[in-house]
Amino acid sequence: MANIMIRQNPAGGLVFYLPKRDLEAAIEAIEFDTPEKWGGELKLENGGSYYIDPIPKPARLPVSVRARRLGAAED
Amino acid sequence: MSALTREDTEALIAEVLEVYPEKAKKDRAKHLMVNDKTLESSKKCITSNRKSLPGVMTMRGCAYAGSKGVVWGPIKDIISISHGPIGCGQYARAGRRNYYVGTTGVDAFCEINFTSDFQEKDIVFGGDKKLAKLIAEIEQLFPLNKGISVQSECPIGLIGDDIEAVSKKASAEIGKPVVPVRCEGFRGVSQSLGHHIANDSVRDFILSNRDGQAFEKTPYDVAILGDYNIGGDAWASRILLEEMGLRVIAQWSGDGTLAEMENTPNVKLNLLHCYRSMNYISRHMEEKYGIPWLEYNFFGPTKIKESLRKIASLFDDKIKEGAERVIAKYTPPMEAVIAKYRPRLEGKKVMLYVGGLRPRHVVGAYEDLGMEVVGTGYEFAHNDDYDRTIKEMGETTLIYDDVTGYEFEKFVETMKPDLIGSGIKEKYVFHKMGVPFRQLHSWDYSGPYHGVDGFAVFARDMDMTLNNPCWSKLTPPWLKKEAEPLKQAA
Numbered sequence: 001m002a003n004i005m006i007r008q009n010p011a012g013g014l015v016f017y018l019p020k021r022d023l024e025a026a027i028e029a030i031e032f033d034t035p036e037k038w039g040g041e042l043k044l045e046n047g048g049s050y051y052i053d054p055i056p057k058p059a060r061l062p063v064s065v066r067a068r069r070l071g072a073a074e075d
Numbered sequence: 076m077s078a079l080t081r082e083d084t085e086a087l088i089a090e091v092l093e094v095y096p097e098k099a100k101k102d103r104a105k106h107l108m109v110n111d112k113t114l115e116s117s118k119k120c121i122t123s124n125r126k127s128l129p130g131v132m133t134m135r136g137c138a139y140a141g142s143k144g145v146v147w148g149p150i151k152d153i154i155s156i157s158h159g160p161i162g163c164g165q166y167a168r169a170g171r172r173n174y175y176v177g178t179t180g181v182d183a184f185c186e187i188n189f190t191s192d193f194q195e196k197d198i199v200f201g202g203d204k205k206l207a208k209l210i211a212e213i214e215q216l217f218p219l220n221k222g223i224s225v226q227s228e229c230p231i232g233l234i235g236d237d238i239e240a241v242s243k244k245a246s247a248e249i250g251k252p253v254v255p256v257r258c259e260g261f262r263g264v265s266q267s268l269g270h271h272i273a274n275d276s277v278r279d280f281i282l283s284n285r286d287g288q289a290f291e292k293t294p295y296d297v298a299i300l301g302d303y304n305i306g307g308d309a310w311a312s313r314i315l316l317e318e319m320g321l322r323v324i325a326q327w328s329g330d331g332t333l334a335e336m337e338n339t340p341n342v343k344l345n346l347l348h349c350y351r352s353m354n355y356i357s358r359h360m361e362e363k364y365g366i367p368w369l370e371y372n373f374f375g376p377t378k379i380k381e382s383l384r385k386i387a388s389l390f391d392d393k394i395k396e397g398a399e400r401v402i403a404k405y406t407p408p409m410e411a412v413i414a415k416y417r418p419r420l421e422g423k424k425v426m427l428y429v430g431g432l433r434p435r436h437v438v439g440a441y442e443d444l445g446m447e448v449v450g451t452g453y454e455f456a457h458n459d460d461y462d463r464t465i466k467e468m469g470e471t472t473l474i475y476d477d478v479t480g481y482e483f484e485k486f487v488e489t490m491k492p493d494l495i496g497s498g499i500k501e502k503y504v505f506h507k508m509g510v511p512f513r514q515l516h517s518w519d520y521s522g523p524y525h526g527v528d529g530f531a532v533f534a535r536d537m538d539m540t541l542n543n544p545c546w547s548k549l550t551p552p553w554l555k556k557e558a559e560p561l562k563q564a565a
Binding site for chain 2: 005007017019022023024025045046060062063064
């Protein structure tokens with residue numbers, strides 16, 4: 001489990017940030033994206049994937065959440 | 076146009092790597108690349124932020140350097156104690172020329188070395204008592220300090236001193252923030268982790284101190300983040316921002332104060348110059364206080380104009396007008412600088428190897444002077460820095476991460492740049508090779524280089540170095556004589 005931060009880039013897309021590793025990557029797909037349920041599996045542009053427990057959609061980004069690594073992106 | 080083609084540069088990398096043993100070669104190959112602008116992410120072609128190989132000459136610093144030297148050191152009214160043996164503090168003292176307004180020793184303390192001077196007995200029995208005594212002494216001798224930070228050196232972590240407990244107790248006693256910073260030099264692979272640790276300690280002990288207090292806000296409040304006022308850089312940046320109508324309420328951390336830092340959560344926008352060392356706190360403020368942050372670049376007219384417009388686009392028409400006014404006002408003097416120096420510098424090749432932001436930020440300034448950056452690299456950048464660099468650089472620029480002394484010398488021998496911009500550790504090596512050199516960490520005792528005023532100094536310095544008559548006098552006369560008669564005979 002790792003703390004991650006999800007923020008919005010100026011273009012409107014979501015950006016994943018892992019402070020511990022200074023890993024910044026655009027999120028290509030988010031499993032659940034509705035006002036009540038937001039989160040699930042995050043697919044990153046660098047090939048990695050992380051899982052966050054679905055929560056109600058945060059009113060404001062960025063938000064820090066706990067995430068579990070599913071597929072390694074780092075070498 | 077770059078002097079070397081893609082194939083040549085790749086061949087050069089291969090040739091330089093030839094000298095390493097198999098395993099080291101494989102590792103170093105990952106840190107060198109030829110730029111390709113079409114790439115979206117640097118991830119696949121360059122590896123960064125990895126441990127340096129044992130046995131090579133690396134130019135990196137340590138976590139203590141990143142925290143005490145870069146982030147905490149320039150805050151003028153906080154006393155940063157170098158907690159541990161005396162050397163780290165003494166050799167890091169005042170070397171970075173973070174200018175400030177204040178009376179040293181009375182209300183400003185950047186240039187003084189405060190250290191607990193660890194001896195053998197402190198290592199054996201622990202240095203906590205000494206630290207407590209030291210803080211009490213500082214409070215007595217320098218009552219105008221606004222706070223104290225305890226910057227740990229390696230032994231503190233090794234012997235397991237509890238600086239947090241001492242700091243907490245001392246803070247309650249003196250009624251000022253005492254910040255324990257766990258920036259032992261052995262942490263991480265370079266100074267980069269020191270920046271992160273320093274940012275985290277600012278976040279935990281400083282940033283929210285004045286939350287909920289009254290503050291007279293204006294809609295134009297901004298903070299300058301990641302400008303360490305080297306040779307007056309932050310001042311040269313600040314006047315541009317103030318002239319376009321913004322109110323700069325905090326400078327992090329060059330010529331900055333504790334009060335400014337505590338008031339930063341009230342700003343409308345954080346302006347981030349050094350992304351590498353201050354992005355952590357910007358991200359935190361974005362999440363906690365909803366303050367957006369923006370990277371900008373005040374090196375050279377092109378980038379200054381671009382950045383001023385980018386900053387203004389986040390504000391109302393008054394600021395947008397202000398930005399145009401500032402640009403109009405400063406275009407003639409900047410053009411005069413270009414007109415004066417460009418003919419003398421046109422077409423010269425530059426190689427850079429610096430720290431967190433300059434390998435990509437100063438490129439614009441060199442291009443404005445008609446010079447070309449043929450190679451660039453970072454000591455301690457991460458992948459996100461290289462993502463940004465790829466876009467800034469020319470098509471076949473050589474990019475090297477954590478370059479070793481040997482590699483850098485070989486690259487210079489082959490690529491023959493007219494100027495090298497790097498740090499003090501490289502300076503005399505290249506002077507002896509006869510290559511003009513500028514220190515781009517501390518501006519070679521000059522500065523400022525940011526902003527409009529800085530550009531004039533920058534151009535002058537580059538000209539002064541490059542066209543210095545000394546470079547033609549490197550061959551000793553007894554060697555010259557041999558060559559001249561030959562010429563005559565021919």
